[in-house]
Amino acid sequence: MTRYEELLSTMALAMQPNAIRKLTGLLSSNKVISFAAGAPATETFPIEELAEAAARTIRDRGHYALQYGPTRGLSKLIEEIATYMRQRGVTDVKPSEILITTGSQQGIDLAARVILDPGDVALVELPSYVGGIIALHNTQAELVGVHQDERGIKTDELCEKIERARKAGRRVKCLYTIPNFQNPSGVTLTTERRRELITIADKYNLLIIEDDPYGELYFKEEAAHLMPLAALNPSRVIYLSSFSKVLAPGLRLAWLRAPEEIASKIETAKEGADLSSSLLDQAIVLEAIRCGLIKRRLPMIREFYALRCHAMLDALAEHAPEGSSWTKPLGGFFIFMQLDGKVNTTQLLPSAIETGVAYVPGQPFFIDSTGTNTLRLAFSKESPEKISEGIRRLCQVLSQKV
Amino acid sequence: MTRYEELLSTMALAMQPNAIRKLTGLLSSNKVISFAAGAPATETFPIEELAEAAARTIRDRGHYALQYGPTRGLSKLIEEIATYMRQRGVTDVKPSEILITTGSQQGIDLAARVILDPGDVALVELPSYVGGIIALHNTQAELVGVHQDERGIKTDELCEKIERARKAGRRVKCLYTIPNFQNPSGVTLTTERRRELITIADKYNLLIIEDDPYGELYFKEEAAHLMPLAALNPSRVIYLSSFSKVLAPGLRLAWLRAPEEIASKIETAKEGADLSSSLLDQAIVLEAIRCGLIKRRLPMIREFYALRCHAMLDALAEHAPEGSSWTKPLGGFFIFMQLDGKVNTTQLLPSAIETGVAYVPGQPFFIDSTGTNTLRLAFSKESPEKISEGIRRLCQVLSQKV
Secondary structure: OOHHHHHHHHHHOOOOHHHHHHHHHHHHOOOOEEOOOOOOOHHHOOHHHHHHHHHHHHHHHHHHHOOOOOOOOOHHHHHHHHHHHHHOOOOOOOHHHEEEEOHHHHHHHHHHHHHOOOOOEEEEEEOOOHHHHHHHHOOOOEEEEEEEEOOEEOHHHHHHHHHHHHHOOOOEEEEEEOOOOOOOOOOOOOHHHHHHHHHHHHHHOOEEEEEOOOOOOEOOHHHOOOOOHHHHOHHHEEEEEEOOOOOOHHHOOEEEEOOHHHHHHHHHHHHHHHOOOOHHHHHHHHHHHHOOHHHHHHHHHHHHHHHHHHHHHHHHHHHOOOOOEEOOOOEOOEEEEEOOOOOOHHHHHHHHHHHOEEOEEOHHHOOOOOOOOEEEEEOOOOOHHHHHHHHHHHHHHHHHHO | OOHHHHHHHHHHOOOOHHHHHHHHHHHHOOOOEEOOOOOOOHHHOOHHHHHHHHHHHHHHHHHHHOOOOOOOOOHHHHHHHHHHHHHOOOOOOOHHHEEEEOHHHHHHHHHHHHHOOOOOEEEEEEOOOHHHHHHHHOOOOEEEEEEEEOOEEOHHHHHHHHHHHHHOOOOEEEEEEOOOOOOOOOOOOOHHHHHHHHHHHHHHOOEEEEEOOOOOOEOOHHHOOOOOHHHHOHHHEEEEEEOOOOOOHHHOOEEEEOOHHHHHHHHHHHHHHHOOOOHHHHHHHHHHHHOOHHHHHHHHHHHHHHHHHHHHHHHHHHHOOOOOEEOOOOEOOEEEEEOOOOOOHHHHHHHHHHHOEEOEEOHHHOOOOOOOOEEEEEOOOOOHHHHHHHHHHHHHHHHHHO
8 A cells, every 4th residue: 555545544534535635635745744554664675686586586487486376385485484483483383384375464364264154253452453353354253352451462351251252152263463563552462471372272272363464573682583472382373474564565475374274274265265376476585585685684674663663752752742641662663542531533633634644543443442542653654853743743733632 | 386286286186195196206207298287388478578577667666566555456557457448348447447356366256255145146157167166166155057068158058047046046146257268168158149148147137257367369360359248238247357368377467347336345355355466566567568568479479379279179180089079269278178978087187197198177167067078178388299299198098998
């Protein structure tokens, strides 16, 4: 999604088409500082290196890379991913457990289609990623929300909700969680809570869908390579990650690792869904891994987003209205802000945009329709200078309304 | 899918894993002439031009092409497709009716998910493309088969089957058809039958899913740009086509055109399924269209496959056993062969492979499990010389068994 389209869709949450048309000039003139798009900064894309890698891939391996590919994905790329996952602590991972998908969105969608029957219960965090919610919802499963605090999903509330659903005769099948630098909350699940989640999954016979697109984008050593849930008990976890944030989302490639039997069912589902993901993109990513392009650039990318995160935290500390609070992420793209209970961030969005700043209202991330006084701020796409100015503008609007 | 993987999956239809392992050496040593894979010939891929187009696209438009893209697809590519479809006779097509998909497989899957509820009836040709059958089947719709003759789907039988299903209280929702050079039959729907199909769709309030991946690959002027069903009555048709056969399948890009309201629902479904198809691949295809790469090479590609088709027809005329018959395609990749009623082509496949020739048994293409004495022969991937030799070997095996 382009910055412009993301802005438009954000506004569509709050406004009528006419109002959007009125603001079109303003938006396209680039006067709005946007904290809306949850996308990587284009400055982090290795344009020249990828241009060369793409041309090299097509010239040297075009006879293969331009042809139909296997549904599971390019086997050499799967081997590289297996090696990487072993380094992340999933020591026993096998290539037969891994599948390449068209973005993690497809991974969530296929996993949900394979795991869930209509009427089953799927647990999600409050708040959670809208795309994940949609994919789970599309199976006609019933979604049950569980709150997070600063240590991640609340495991006591999780147990209560499971017990309640089971007493009501429901089959509780899975939990969808984003343990690292969550979207939208920015919260990171603690090591202790990770162990508790696995215990709970064992106790209640749950699968955990562990969505980890941001894991490599940590800002502090304490958040460097936190143990994935899949490392703690691979038999309970479908792990998803992506090349979108560490390389470029335009290649639209991600992967999932699931217990072998589930991976095999997901492969069958993927065959019906699209036969395979782009083999050319897979071959380009393989080339990027082999020439060290991804690994070499990670420290720079972490530093890049850390700087932006700090700029936003500093500006919030300076300008935020009383009664508001916000998360302090250890990585990723997002800060989540909570305002005085009476503020409605959806209603406030048009005047924020007129003041020259955009965000995503928090409410769509809550499946229980709460969160009307919250908002998601992405620090990924604007420069530190614009972030400071944008937060100043935002807090001006918020202060008037609080 | 690689040639090797296609061969393996073909054999998996007929054999046990042990037998497959035994044949692995034989297959990888390239001694088998394969009429199995329904994939384009790698010789038709414009390797150097695509390498340059990819590098140029990333260098000049990487900031856009490497970012997240809109769910509907790159708007400039959609405009090019709209222009093309107008030339094909769909004169009133609007960009808002078009969506880019990850191969036509995704288009069929999303269309099926949007149109069909469990228990609805979807009509398919006997025989038909397995991927289409799977996507329709995955919605838990009931599939009803309608035979083809040399003029395409039999419209009288179609009406009978619709009437019968309706009398049984079923909702008949759609017909899935491949009107040009059908996979696997190689048959082309006549102009008269096309008009009849539209009349039937109107009468019974059906949607037609028109899958047209081969339309540009005609061998004779009589088959040049036959009027798509979508041109006869766009309100009744979801039209699908692809860049896989006219450029390269590794880019994994196709499109669909549907009535606006359905296109909008499919867009919503696609958002949950994968957010969007690879934007990089879309930008490369756009570049290929703009520099004339696709259009310029079409006459060469048509000639290329026509030569192979004729080689196969000539060899069949010379060697085919008595009592067998086969289709004479006007384009595409496939000839469909029917043998004496007692021959089982699935059982015959291992000895064919040992003789050095592979094909796909016809039975999986028939949803009613008939067609045990049929086989699909793809002439797309082997040279005319190998085709002659392969058909000689095949007919040797068939003659022994008939």
